[in-house]
Amino acid sequence: MDSYSVVKVLHLTAISVFVGALFAQVRLVRSVEHGTVDVRKAVIDSVARLDVAVTIPALAISWAMGLVLIVMGSWFPASWLLAKLAVVIFLSGTHAYISGILVRLREIGDPPPALLKLETLILLSVLAIVGFAIAKSL
Structure with missing residues (x-):
């Protein structure tokens, strides 16, 4: 290989x-x-451990390997890549939003705010990223 x-x-x-992991959180x-x-x-503590042990490392590896692929493929600044990066930044921001909710819940103990349609937005983002990656080869 x-x-x-x-x-x-x-x-x-x-x-x-x-x-x-994002869906699970x-x-x-x-x-x-x-x-x-x-x-x-108990659940918030478990989700926080999941975040530290799984979600954050997976996000870091995704970004690192993605940047390596961009350099190896000489794709910057292709339009499909810029569109894909915008969606990837949104997903990274979604993780930051969820992490903020976890911190707030652990410190203040307030009931979680409604996470309106967040799962749908994550799914649509993933589908868009796949679409942009497919567009690369067209």
């Missing part, structure tokens, strides 16, 4: 782990909206 293929596999694996935070304080604290 050549180096480009290895980097691509690492990139796609990290993205899959990141998106899966949203679901878990939403699941405690009506829970008791003890249940809420």
Whole structure:
């Protein structure tokens, strides 16, 4: 397997782990909206551990391998790439938003705010990224 293929596999694996963990975080935070304080604290602590152990490293590896692929492919500043980067930045911001909710919940203990349609936005973002990657080869 050549180096480009290895980097691509690492990139796609990290993205899959990141998106899966992001969905899990949203679901878990939403699941405690009506829970008791003890249940809420236990779930929030679990989600925070998931974030540190899985989500953040997967996000970092996704970005690092993505940047390596951009350099290896000499794709900058292709229009499909700029559009894809905008969506990737949105997904990274979504993670930051969820992380902020976790910090707020751990420190203040307020019930989680409604995460309106966040799962749908994550899914649409992933589909857009896949579409931009396919457009690259056209």
